[in-house]
Amino acid sequence: MSGRVLAVVLAAGESTRMKSAKSKVLHTVGNLPMISHVIAALEKTGVTDVALVVGRDAGPVIAAAASGRLAVTAFEQKERLGTGHAVLAAREAIARGYDQIIVAYGDAPLIEPEPLSEALEKVRAGFDAAVIGFETEKPTGYGRLLVRDGELVAIREEKDATPEERRVTFCNSGLMAIDGVKALSLLGKITNNNAKGEYYLTDIIEVLRAEGGKAATVEAPADTVAGCNNRAELAELEAIWQRRRRHELMVSGVTMIAPETVFLSFDTTIARDVTIEPNVVFGPGVTVESGAVIHAFSHVEGAHIAGGANVGPFARLRPGANLRANAKVGNFVEIKKAEIGEGAKVSHLTYIGDATVGRDANIGAGTVTCNYDGFNKFDTVIGANAFIGSNTLLVAPVTIGEGALTATGSVITEDVPDHAAAFGRARQVNKEGYGAKIMARNKAIKEAGKAKGPR
DSSP, X not given: OOSOEEEXXXXXXXXXXXTOSSOGGGSEETTEEHHHHHHHHHHTTTOOEEEEEXXXXXXXXXXXXXXXXXXXXXXXXXXXXXXXXXHHXXXXXXXXXXXXXXXXXTTOTTOOHXXXXXXXXXXXXXXXXXXXXXXXXXXXXSOEEEEETTEEEEEEOGGGOOHHHHTOXXXXXXXXXXXXXXXXXXXXXXXXXXXXXXXXXXXXXXXHHHTTOOEEEEEXXXXXXXXXXXXXXXXXXXXXHHHHHHHHHHHTTOEESXXXXXXXOTTOEEOTXXXXXXXXXXXXXXXXXXXXXXXXXXXXXXXXXXXXXXXXXXXXXXXXXXXXXXXXXXXXXXXXXXXXXXXXXXXXXXXEEEEEEOTTOXXXXXXXXXXXXXXXXXXXXXXXXXXXXXXOEEESSEEEOTTOEEOTTOEEOSOBOTTOEEOOSOOOOOOTTXXXXXXXXXXXXXXXXXXXXXX
């Protein structure tokens, strides 16, 4: 790669067909805004700067685009007069002088860097423009790329195409690279002499050829250049992205028993020899180390799972969950902002939040760390080899010492020293015959209610 490259990213659409209160490009694929996917692909192509053309929700769109390493400058498109007009909204940036310009779209999140880089190389090789196209068996509705002797001679919109041209299956994605020196001159000569009175970027091919220039094409897989106009198409893009990412992980050594039921995020990191059972969802910020097992119907977000750890089934790891090596978090357990020490077991029906659980500790069923008083959060510390009896309520802030034990059904409000046993429950009292009296009373109340009829 050589020279300075500007990417003009169009993200000013009104998103009418999305039926949404927010900009289309802020809708997510793999839990990452579509515009952020596009910027990530551009980072790998040699692009040095981004001119972001924005409309509605400009602030959030700029923030999402600026989340990468590229310098992003925003330009507002106040009127919607076509793609050519949209690119010229970034006139100031284009005029700074770049060797190549690449035009991309903020609602095409599956774009990969390879065709973008290839288009730029075509321009470096002497073409005035290079358009990225795709082959499809269903070209209806797309502009056709008409190629002769290895050069692109026209982009023909379907309504203007002849019957022979409509049989062409090589279609326009809208993505293109342009010679940076000639870009402003070429864009300025696009007219709005058409039924809609709009300035179409595709007309740049006709303009440059009229001046003796030449254009090339680059082919990309159809699914990588797909755009998004409505929620149904968004779901299709999500499905494609998920299939792609699952495949990458499985090829790298991850076992997925039913991959079509596993859902990943853009930053999910899973090492080799991890096993993932069916119906597992990974939110953002998850790392899973080698040898861990994620059992069925678990939801994991913002968590670190060390090697050999066991999660689920039906477990929920919330942000800040940190499972050390060989730790176990079982069914119907929720962990939030807590470290579960090496070899520790939290096997079932438990909530651990704002806590540290020591090495090889055992947390009994029904244990709850009572960490919130309605205004503030407090920490619970459980020492190594401690044994927390079933149905224990740990009222934070509280510390359970190393090797300590809490009796089943206890409410623990004070620290427990190392190796001590804590009993925090009322003494049992048995009253002979009183159970029968209570049941008789309750039965009478029920019968009286029936006699009155439905309320």
